[in-house]
Amino acid sequence: MAFIAGAGATNVDLLYQGMPKIPDVGEEIFCKDFSLQLGGGLPATLINLGRLGIETKIATELGNDIFSNFAKEQFEKNGVQPLNLYCGNGIPLNITSAVILPQDRSFISYGKGSIDPNDNVKEAFYQLAKGSKITMMQPGGFNEVYAKLKSEGTILVLDMGWDEEMSFEKYSKLLSLADYYTPNQKEAMKITNTSSPEDAAKELKKYFEKVVVKVDKDGCLGIDGDKAVFVKSIDEFKNVDSTGAGDAFLSGFMYGLFYDYPLSECLLLGNITGGKSVTAVGALSAYVDEEELLKYKESYKNNIIYR
Numbered sequence: 001m002a003f004i005a006g007a008g009a010t011n012v013d014l015l016y017q018g019m020p021k022i023p024d025v026g027e028e029i030f031c032k033d034f035s036l037q038l039g040g041g042l043p044a045t046l047i048n049l050g051r052l053g054i055e056t057k058i059a060t061e062l063g064n065d066i067f068s069n070f071a072k073e074q075f076e077k078n079g080v081q082p083l084n085l086y087c088g089n090g091i092p093l094n095i096t097s098a099v100i101l102p103q104d105r106s107f108i109s110y111g112k113g114s115i116d117p118n119d120n121v122k123e124a125f126y127q128l129a130k131g132s133k134i135t136m137m138q139p140g141g142f143n144e145v146y147a148k149l150k151s152e153g154t155i156l157v158l159d160m161g162w163d164e165e166m167s168f169e170k171y172s173k174l175l176s177l178a179d180y181y182t183p184n185q186k187e188a189m190k191i192t193n194t195s196s197p198e199d200a201a202k203e204l205k206k207y208f209e210k211v212v213v214k215v216d217k218d219g220c221l222g223i224d225g226d227k228a229v230f231v232k233s234i235d236e237f238k239n240v241d242s243t244g245a246g247d248a249f250l251s252g253f254m255y256g257l258f259y260d261y262p263l264s265e266c267l268l269l270g271n272i273t274g275g276k277s278v279t280a281v282g283a284l285s286a287y288v289d290e291e292e293l294l295k296y297k298e299s300y301k302n303n304i305i306y307r
Helices: 042-051 066-077 119-129 143-151 172-177 185-192 197-204 245-258 263-277 290-299
Strands: 004-007 011-017 033-038 056-060 080-084 094-100 105-110 134-137 155-158 210-214 219-224 227-232 304-306
Touching: 004 042, 004 119, 011 066, 033 042, 033 066, 042 056, 042 066, 042 080, 042 134, 042 245, 056 119, 066 080, 080 119, 119 143, 134 143, 134 245, 143 155, 143 172, 155 172, 155 245, 185 197, 185 210, 197 210, 197 219, 210 245, 210 263, 219 263, 227 263, 245 263, 263 290, 263 304
Parallel strands: 004 056, 004 134, 011 094, 056 080, 134 155
Antiparallel strands: 011 033, 094 105, 210 219, 219 227, 227 304
């Protein structure tokens, strides 16, 4: 059980920077900087884990188009083994063009969002993830696979984005399977119907032995058994672009789980990888390798504050 797995759609970002404004209809503006990158989400977390030296595997949809070829190259370059779930002739990725200005940004996106699995896709993902120490969870139809993996000893980590209708009732199946749930404070307060991250963490403790609530730029709250902890963010990391910060946090957090660190140190590792990611534009531009991660961990161990 020496790898981490997940299933999810692949996202590709085209980033346009260095222009005075967004062009009006009929206008053409040349930008000074452009980059093609993999976007955020589950694939970004797995890539960051691959960069930390952990064997990772992803079940995703890849076609024969130039964006799919780019994504496959990036997966393999960063130590992620991709399993293709797509059999069609189209472009099965989510593709976003992002126009980035100093104080604002605009996006145009193409794609269907997530994978809609049939029985064959579920079985393919199960065979990929079978034997994993950790598997990432997302909403979207893989609950049977998650349940089977959990029965075999795999640790399940759930992360999901904002939903105006999110509640324990709506996501009861996912939440009942998850060993860890990693919401930010807005998500945590929404799903628990509370008014503070501290109250949300206490409510989540009714469902999870170990609780995680990210409090954005301030750091992270945790509860481990009867111990509450606050882990401060890393001061030296200055925010340039927060795209993918939550995905990067997950990579450090799961690195800690993979190597059996206590919850407080997993949160610190997450703050390091998440904090580093915001220091450059794009979800995967700025990152730490394993050696850097462990050095930061030693330097910032006093950021762990028990309450």
